[in-house]
Amino acid sequence: MIELNSRLRNLFDALLEFFVITSFSNIGYIVRHRLFKWSEFANKSFDGKCILITGSTSGIGLRLAEYLASKDAKLILIGRDSKKTNSVVDDLIEKTNNTDISFFIADMGNLEDVRRMATKIKNQYNSLDILVHNAGSVVNIPSTSPQGIETTVASQLIGPFLLTNLMLGLLKNSNDPRVITVSSGGMYTEPLNVNSLNEQSSLSDKNQPYNGLKRYAVVKRAQVSINSIWAERIIDERIKFYCMHPGWVTTPGLELHMPTFSRYLRLLLRNLDQGIDTLLWLISSSESSLTSSGDFWHDRKIRTSHRLKSTKVAETNDERTKLWNFCVEKMNY
Ligand SMILES: NC(=O)c1ccc[n+]([C@@H]2O[C@H](COP(=O)([O-])OP(=O)(O)OC[C@H]3O[C@@H](n4cnc5c(N)ncnc54)[C@H](OP(=O)(O)O)[C@@H]3O)[C@@H](O)[C@H]2O)c1
Known part of the structure; x- marks a missing residue:
């Protein structure tokens, strides 16, 4: 009977x-x-768990930081704007009385910033339990990072890839290290295509104007792929890699970049607590399913990383190797 219920x-x-x-x-x-x-x-203990969150000054990252601060986690928060980040941290400390919160400033698309920040973190901390790559937004105007990498690729793929590499030493000192990337269901529409990541402004069709949302989806796809490649390549298999989709969540970012979508689907959007649910699950859970690594999660379950046949066939081993090599090359620009 229980079997049947669970099947249903x-x-x-x-x-x-x-x-x-x-x-x-x-x-x-x-x-x-x-x-x-x-x-x-409510009954989970985050007490003393050392958690680094990028993009913690708004939306999902901010709510996650608030929740974890209220549960006595040790937080390392990353923001790109020093005034805004400072004020977020002051607010968090005041609201939660948790003083074990430090912050560092880096634009995740600027590899020099990421390197500088990582050095400071390594000087201050001996170990890291959870690294959450959450920072991200749609870039509406084509632009490049100081290292000449297209901005969406730099900030949501190469910067996080570099940070993971630089944090491996601290992660290895944790008993249960995890790296979590906040991707998006928008990635289902795009195949893995490393050539398109390499283009500076437009996507594969040179006749099409730059489309920030499409670019975002292309990079979100690459995040899902690189997460699973990390799981295959990591030497210390204790470090687990998870990628997740938070669902459609009311955030300043969504309202700014998808105003029409936000307005029409207003009643169907998740609130912030619903949006961080699977993140909290991946951070805190000791379920046996979490022994797997490299998967794509949504609503506390592993989900397919391809809904379309066209994107599935495009993700060949060659393309995946190309993606890894692309990230290594750009990281060491
Ligand atoms: N909301 C949704 O429905 C939804 C759905 C799927 C996936 N996601 C993903 O969820 C994550 C959080 O998005 P959100 O909706 O919470 O958006 P948000 O409210 O705009 O928050 C984005 C955060 O990322 C930071 N950020 C953006 N670019 C950065 C950069 N180059 N360097 C450092 N920090 C940067 C922002 O900093 P500032 O405060 O300085 O701008 C902010 O803290 C993103 O990865 C997004 O793709 C969201």
Whole structure:
């Protein structure tokens, strides 16, 4: 009987997953929460866990930082604007009385910033339990980083790739190290295409004008791929890699970059607590399913990383090797 119930629940979950709108909206969260009787995080201990979060000055990253600060985690917060980051940290300390919060300034697209910041972190900390690559936004005007890499690629692929590399020493000193990347369901629309990552402004079709949203999806796809390649290549297999989709979440970023979408789907968007649920799950859970590494997660479950046949066939071993080599080359520009 229990077997049947669990099968039915999984069937219902698969049905929700089949339709993007039911899976990514708050419907997915609410139904799955009830269906699987999700445990709350109130009783979980984050006490003393050392967690680094990029993009912690707004939206999902800020809410995650607030929640973890209130649970006595040791936080390393990364922001790109010193005044804004300073004020966020002051607010967090005041609200939560957690003084174990430090912050560092880096634009994740500027590799010099990332290197400088990593050196400071390594001087101050001996180990790191969780590295959360959350920083990211749509870049509407074509531009390049100080190292000449297209901005979306630099800030959401190469900068995080470099930071992971620079943090490996600290992660190895943790008992249960995890690297979590916040990608997006938007990546389902794009194949892995390393040549398009390499272009400075437009995507593969030179006749098409630059499209920031498309560029974002291309890079979000690359995040999912590099996460699974990390899991294959990492020598210290204790370090687990997870990539996740938070669902459609009301954040300043979503409202700014997708105003029409935000307005029309207002009632279906997840709130911030719903948006950070799977992140908290991946940070805190000791479930056996979490022994796997390199997967794409949404609503506390591993999900397919391809919904379209065209994107699946494009992700060949050669293309994946090309992606890894591309990241290594750009990281060492
Ligand atoms: N909201 C959604 O529905 C949704 C859906 C799927 C995936 N996501 C992903 O969730 C993550 C968080 O997005 P959000 O919706 O919370 O957006 P948000 O409110 O705009 O927050 C984005 C955060 O990233 C930081 N950031 C952006 N570019 C950066 C850079 N180059 N260097 C350093 N920090 C940078 C921002 O800093 P500033 O405060 O200085 O701008 C901010 O703290 C992103 O990776 C996004 O792709 C969101």
